[in-house]
Amino acid sequence: MYDFLYLALLAGFGVAIVAGxxxxxxxxxxxxxxxxxxxxxxxxxxxxxxxxxxxxxxxxILVCLLIAALLIAFERQKLLATDTVLGxxxxxxxxxxxxxxxxxxxxxxxxxxxxxxxxxxxxxxxVAVVWLMAFGVLIALxxxxxxxxxITVHEDLARVEGVAVDRFKIMLKLLLALVVAISMKVVxxxxxxxxxxIPAATARHFAKTPxxxxxxxxxxxxxxxCTGLAASWWVNTPVGPxxxxxxxxxFIVVFLGFGRQV
Amino acid sequence: xxxxxxxxxxxxxxxxxxxSVDLSLVPGRxxxxxxxxxxxxxxxxxxxxxxxxxxxGRVQRSAQLRVGYMPQKLHIDPILPLQVERFLQFAxxxxxxxxxxxxxxxVAHLIKQPVSGLSGGEMQRMLLARALLRKxxxxxxxxxxxxxxxxxxxALYQLIxxxxxxxxxxxxxxxxxxxxxxxxxxxxxCLNQHVCCHGTPQQVSVDPEFVAxxxxxxxxxxxxxxxxHDLDSGxxxxxxxxxxxxxxxxxxxxxxxxxxxxxxxxxxxxV
Numbered sequence: 203m204y205d206f207l208y209l210a211l212l213a214g215f216g217v218a219i220v221a222g223x224x225x226x227x228x229x230x231x232x233x234x235x236x237x238x239x240x241x242x243x244x245x246x247x248x249x250x251x252x253x254x255x256x257x258x259x260x261x262x263i264l265v266c267l268l269i270a271a272l273l274i275a276f277e278r279q280k281l282l283a284t285d286t287v288l289g290x291x292x293x294x295x296x297x298x299x300x301x302x303x304x305x306x307x308x309x310x311x312x313x314x315x316x317x318x319x320x321x322x323x324x325x326x327x328x329v330a331v332v333w334l335m336a337f338g339v340l341i342a343l344x345x346x347x348x349x350x351x352x353i354t355v356h357e358d359l360a361r362v363e364g365v366a367v368d369r370f371k372i373m374l375k376l377l378l379a380l381v382v383a384i385s386m387k388v389v390x391x392x393x394x395x396x397x398x399x400i401p402a403a404t405a406r407h408f409a410k411t412p413x414x415x416x417x418x419x420x421x422x423x424x425x426x427x428c429t430g431l432a433a434s435w436w437v438n439t440p441v442g443p444x445x446x447x448x449x450x451x452x453f454i455v456v457f458l459g460f461g462r463q464v
Numbered sequence: 465x466x467x468x469x470x471x472x473x474x475x476x477x478x479x480x481x482x483x484s485v486d487l488s489l490v491p492g493r494x495x496x497x498x499x500x501x502x503x504x505x506x507x508x509x510x511x512x513x514x515x516x517x518x519x520x521g522r523v524q525r526s527a528q529l530r531v532g533y534m535p536q537k538l539h540i541d542p543i544l545p546l547q548v549e550r551f552l553q554f555a556x557x558x559x560x561x562x563x564x565x566x567x568x569x570x571v572a573h574l575i576k577q578p579v580s581g582l583s584g585g586e587m588q589r590m591l592l593a594r595a596l597l598r599k600x601x602x603x604x605x606x607x608x609x610x611x612x613x614x615x616x617x618x619a620l621y622q623l624i625x626x627x628x629x630x631x632x633x634x635x636x637x638x639x640x641x642x643x644x645x646x647x648x649x650x651x652x653x654c655l656n657q658h659v660c661c662h663g664t665p666q667q668v669s670v671d672p673e674f675v676a677x678x679x680x681x682x683x684x685x686x687x688x689x690x691x692x693h694d695l696d697s698g699x700x701x702x703x704x705x706x707x708x709x710x711x712x713x714x715x716x717x718x719x720x721x722x723x724x725x726x727x728x729x730x731x732x733x734x735v
Contacts, residue, residue, distance in 0.1 A: 230544045280477075352554050354544065362513050362533040363555060363598065402543075409545045410578075 207431070209329050210321045214427035214445070216332040217381075217388045217397070220339050222405070222420025224381045225398035226412065227343075227374060230354045234395050235285065236273065236375070239292035240382040241394040243269035245299030247383070248316060252306050259331045263383040269295070270379035274372055296391070319390035319442025322434075328387060335384045339377050346373055351412055388427075389442040400449040401426065407460045422452055465490055466529060466602045466634045467512055472521035474507055481507050483658045484521065489602060489634040494625070496637045496645050499655035500677060505638050506536070508655065509606055512636060532600030534591045536607045536638075542580045548590055549575045555597040565593040569623060584611030588620060596627070602634045603627070609644070621648035642678060654678075 228237055244262050246269075251261025269291070276287045303313070312320070324332075343350070349370045352360040361367045385394045401422035402415065409415035430445030469487040473480070481504045489495060489512075497505050510516045511523065513533060540546060548571075552562040566572045569589040574582065582590060588608060595603055608624065609617040621644055628635050639645040646652065646665040653662040654674050661671040668674050 230541065232541075348554075355540065355546070355551065355554065356535055356538055358510075358513070358515055359533060359535050359538075359594075360554070361515055362531055406543055406545065410547065411545055411550060415545050 206322055206324075207435070209324050209326065210431060210441070211427070213321055213324045213329045213332050214388055214431065215424055216329070216336040217385050218401075218423035218427050219420045220336040220343075220381055221385065221397050221423045222401060222418070223343050223347075223416035224339070224378060225400075225402035225423070226405070226416045226419050227350060227354070228378065228395075228398050229402045229406075230412075231374070233375075233378065234399055235288045235292070237378055237382060237395045237398055239273065239288045239295070240266055240269055240379050241386070241391045242292050242296035242299065244382060244386050244394075245316060245391050246295050246302065248386075249299055249302035249306060252303070259328060259383070262386055263335070263380065266379035266383040267376060270375045274375055299391075314440075315390070316386075317390045317392050318440055319386070319388050319393065319445075321388045321431075321441050324387055332384045332387070335380050339380050342373070342377055346370060347413075350374055389445055393442055393446045396446045396449065397423065397426075400446070400453050404449070404453040404456050407456050422449065426452065465524075466526045468522075468524045469508075469511065469518075470522045470524075472508075472511060472518040472523065474504070474511065474516070474518050474520075481657060482511075482518070485655070485659055487512070487653065487659075489636055491601065491634050492628060492632050493651065494628055494635040494637065494649045495651045495653060496639055496649040497653050497655055498639055498642065498645070498678075499660075500640070503656045505640075505655055506606065509604060509636070509638055513604055526601075529602060530598055530600045532595030532598045532603045532633075534588075534595045534603070534605045534608055536610065538579075538587060538591060540580045544580070546579045547575070548577050548579055548582075551579050551590065552594050552597055555594045561597060562593075565596045566590070568596060568627075569593045585613070585616040585620070588612055589623075592620075592623070592627075596631075600631070600633055602636070603631075605635065605637045607638055607640070609639075614644075617644050621645065624648065 228234055244266055247262035247265030248258060250256075250265055251258045254261065273288070273291065276291070277284050279287075282290075300313070303316070315323070349360070349365050350373075352363070352365050353367050353370050357367050381398070382394050385397055389397050401419040404422045405415045405418035408418055426445050426449035429448035430441060433439050433444040433448065434441040465488060467487075467489045469485060471484045471486065472482060473484055474482045485504075485508060487495070487508070497508065499505050507516070511518050513531060514523075514525075548566070549559065549562055552565065553559075556562060556565075563572060563575060566575055569592050571586055571589045571593070574586055574590065577586075579587075579590070588610070592605075592608070595605070603624075605624065609620050612620060624635065624637070625648055627633070637645065637649065646669065649665060651662065652665050652668040654660040654668055654671070654677065656677060660673040660677060661668055663671075
């Protein structure tokens with residue numbers, strides 16, 4: 203009878219585990235805005251999926267990857283700062299996605315679910331996709347980790363020491379696109395970056411090594427999912443925002459309680 | 465011969481940054497690149513490192529080349545928890561060798577410290593240790609004394625000289641400060657998009673092109689120098705380049721056995 207709750211927990215855990223290391227990388231490389239742009243683009247993916255009557259998960263994953271590729275290409279031009287390019291793409295894709303969703307005939311869309319997540323209606327197939335992708339991303343991060351860290355510390359130094367910097371940067375962005383795609387159902391397009399950044403920032407206070415930070419961030423994200431779902435269950439708050447607010451509360455407690463020690 | 469550049473040129477967005485630059489790096493020799501801002505020093509270093517390709521000219525590298533690179537600036541955001549040991553392990557995963565490299569540059573006590581909390585001098589020494597871990601036969605040091613106080617700068621240049629002797633490696637240094645680096649180098653290449661002049665520090669400092677580029681700075685050097693040694697402070701820029709050239713060896717030797725009065729004088733000069 204509580205099947206939907208177990209499924210929600212399962213989906214949330216899948217995303218939380220991969221959000222730890224990926225969120226840490228996003229924080230270290232200052233890619234929060236990049237993630238935000240990908241998330242907004244995911245809305246276009248939903249619209250595309252409905253229009254072509256595809257599975258939503260597949261359409262979102264494809265569109266996220268496409269937008270990541272587009273951003274990588276855009277970053278090579280020197281005319282506009284990356285920040286500006288992201289600002290343009292982020293908000294135009296959000297606006298375009300919202301318009302597209304209202305224009306598609308017969309599509310009964312629950313806009314709130316798209317923007318803020320709808321983890322309680324997750325299906326078995328969607329949970330399977332989340333875990334499959336999360337597992338794949340984790341394995342990729344595991345293998346790429348030394349190189350990803352090396353380019354985080356200093357790109358030119360890494361390049362002189364033989365790291366294929368450009369390949370690692372592209373891989374990181376594509377992997378981030380996958381994480382964004384699977385996070386969408388849990389917290390919605392507007393809150394995905396928060397789910398990545400807040401656990402990582404919370405974990406920072408206890409970590410002495412990059413790996414500790416990544417692992418602890420996963421733990422914090424799992425706790426946030428549990429607390430958010432519990433709050434939603436007992437107090438009847440929307441789940442996605444509750445998960446993010448739980449994470450923020452952890453962060454504030456850690457910041458106020460331990461901030462001075464770091 | 466470790467690296468040889470012949471007639472190297474590079475432009476960015478149709479603006480020429482380097483024109484027909486020749487440069488050769490050989491074992492056991494310290495070459496210092498000096499030049500004003502925008503002279504193309506960093507571009508030239510990146511060409512030497514193979515990070516960018518020149519538009520024209522030839523770059524020849526020895527097949528046995530192992531480059532140790534010390535970048536100009538390292539900024540580690542405090543959000544990244546990274547200890548010195550871990551930072552060094554990017555170059556060499558052996559903890560024992562990491563400790564040995566830190567000992568060689570005199571900062572073994574920092575091994576468990578977070579990188580983001582290091583002082584300027586500690587940071588530069590840590591970067592030098594990472595370059596050494598590659599067992600280089602060429603060291604490329606981009607502004608190695610940046611953010612280091614005057615006493616530390618001299619000690620660092622001395623360390624670099626010792627490393628050159630120990631490893632018998634070639635060294636390419638970049639600098640835009642003139643006073644200490646002149647004493648610590650075998651050859652100076654004065655760059656301002658092309659090679660203005662090159663040779664020993666003594667030759668270069670009296671070269672008209674050098675004086676035209678660095679006249680004001682050379683005067684500054686003389687001024688500081690005078691204060692540091694409490695000599696007559698009346699010397700001004702008219703014969704500045706000449707006096708700097710004559711004084712520099714004296715400066716180096718007298719400082720090795722720095723007397724208390726020397727140290728006091730230097731502190732006063734720094735204020």
